[in-house]
Amino acid sequence: MTIEYATRYRRASRIPAEPGRPYFIEKGEGDRAHLFGDLITIYAGGEQTENTFNFFTVEGPKGDLIPAHLHPDTHEVFYITAGAVRLFVEDTEGNQQEKLLTPGDFGFVPKNCPHAYRMERHHSQVVGVAAGPGGTFERFFENLGAPAEQLGLPSEPVIPAPGRFASVPERYDVRFLPDHQWRTR
Amino acid sequence: MTIEYATRYRRASRIPAEPGRPYFIEKGEGDRAHLFGDLITIYAGGEQTENTFNFFTVEGPKGDLIPAHLHPDTHEVFYITAGAVRLFVEDTEGNQQEKLLTPGDFGFVPKNCPHAYRMERHHSQVVGVAAGPGGTFERFFENLGAPAEQLGLPSEPVIPAPGRFASVPERYDVRFLPDHQWRTR
Numbered sequence: 207m208t209i210e211y212a213t214r215y216r217r218a219s220r221i222p223a224e225p226g227r228p229y230f231i232e233k234g235e236g237d238r239a240h241l242f243g244d245l246i247t248i249y250a251g252g253e254q255t256e257n258t259f260n261f262f263t264v265e266g267p268k269g270d271l272i273p274a275h276l277h278p279d280t281h282e283v284f285y286i287t288a289g290a291v292r293l294f295v296e297d298t299e300g301n302q303q304e305k306l307l308t309p310g311d312f313g314f315v316p317k318n319c320p321h322a323y324r325m326e327r328h329h330s331q332v333v334g335v336a337a338g339p340g341g342t343f344e345r346f347f348e349n350l351g352a353p354a355e356q357l358g359l360p361s362e363p364v365i366p367a368p369g370r371f372a373s374v375p376e377r378y379d380v381r382f383l384p385d386h387q388w389r390t391r
Numbered sequence: 392m393t394i395e396y397a398t399r400y401r402r403a404s405r406i407p408a409e410p411g412r413p414y415f416i417e418k419g420e421g422d423r424a425h426l427f428g429d430l431i432t433i434y435a436g437g438e439q440t441e442n443t444f445n446f447f448t449v450e451g452p453k454g455d456l457i458p459a460h461l462h463p464d465t466h467e468v469f470y471i472t473a474g475a476v477r478l479f480v481e482d483t484e485g486n487q488q489e490k491l492l493t494p495g496d497f498g499f500v501p502k503n504c505p506h507a508y509r510m511e512r513h514h515s516q517v518v519g520v521a522a523g524p525g526g527t528f529e530r531f532f533e534n535l536g537a538p539a540e541q542l543g544l545p546s547e548p549v550i551p552a553p554g555r556f557a558s559v560p561e562r563y564d565v566r567f568l569p570d571h572q573w574r575t576r
Contacts, residue, residue, distance in 0.1 A: 231498075
C-alpha cells in the first residue's frame with residue numbers, strides 16, 4: 207500500500223502533511239527537485255522535526271565544481287553513499303582543505319565556513335543534513351531550481367533565471383561567494 | 392594526514408574538540424561504541440551542531456528484534472545503506488506498521504512513537520539522526536554499552552549490567568517498553 211499526501215509543497219508527497227506521524231519512504235520517492243544537473247530528494251524537513259533537522263540526498267553526474275557558498279546559521283553534513291565527491295571547505299580563519307570522499311566517508315561544514323564540492327564520478331550520491339538554531343532549509347533547492355515529478359536526474363540542466371539568485375538564496379540561509387578562490391592545489 | 396583530537400569522549404577522536412571547525416572522517420573512523428551485537432559510529436554530535444542534530448551509523452549482524460522503546464523528546468531517522476532492516480513503529484494513537492527497508496529506503500519515527508527494528512541480513516547498516524528541541528542523544532550507546540577502540544563489530548555481545556537499564560536510558564531520552572507487543576503479523 208502506498209499512501210500519498212497533499213502537502214504545502216507537493217500535490218502528492220510521501221511525507222505526511224501533519225507532523226507526529228511515523229512514515230516510510232522507499233528509495234527515490236521523497237520530494238524531488240532539480241537544480242542544475244542534480245536531483246535533490248527530501249525525506250524529512252523541518253515540519254517533521256520541530257525545525258531541528260532535515261534529511262535529503264543529492265545525486266548528480268560527474269561535473270564541475272559548484273559555486274562556493276556559506277550558510278550563516280546552518281551546519282551541514284556530507285555523507286557519501288555512492289560514487290566520489292571532492293569536498294572543499296575553508297574554516298573561519300581562512301584555512302582551506304579538500305578531500306575526495308567515497309562511500310561511507312563523512313564531511314562536516316560548520317556555519318560560516320565557505321565550501322563547495324565536485325562530483326567526480328557519475329551516479330554519485332550524497333546524504334545531507336543541513337540545519338541550525340535558526341531552522342532547516344531543505345526547500346532551497348526547489349525554490350532556486352524546480353520541483354520535479356519524475357524519478358531520476360534532470361534530462362536538461364535546470365538553470366535558474368539570474369534574478370532568482372538575488373532573492374532566493376538569502377531566504378534559505380545561502381550566501382554565494384562569487385569571488386572565492388580555492389588554493390588547495 | 393590524519394588528525395586526532397583528545398575530547399571529553401575519547402582520547403583519540405576524529406571529531407574536533409572545539410565546535411566550529413570543518414572536518415572529514417573516513418568510513419568507520421568516527422567515535423565507536425558497542426551495544427549488544429552492534430557497532431555504533433558517531434560522526435557528529437550535539438557539540439558540532441549547537442545541539443540541533445547528530446549523525447551516526449549502526450551496523451549489526453542478522454539478529455533478533457531489539458526491545459521496543461520510545462523517545463519523549465527525540466525524532467529519529469532510519470536510512471538504510473546496506474543489508475535489510477525491518478522497522479516496526481506505532482503512532483501515538485496505537486496504530487502499528489512494519490516495513491522491510493533495503494538500501495536507500497527511509498523511515499521516520501517521531502517523538503513518543505514506540506519503535507523497534509530487526510537486522511534481517513548480516514552486515515546491515517543504518518544511518519541515523521536522532522534529535523529534538525531538547526537536544527541530541529548520540530552518547531546513549533556508549534553509556535549503556537561501551538566505547539570501542541577497534542574497528543568492526545563486537546567479537547562478543549556487550550550486555551549491559553542490569554542496573555544500567557535503570558539509570559542510563561532516562562538520561563538519554565530513551566524509555567524501554569518491556570510489555571510492548573507488536574501485532575503487525
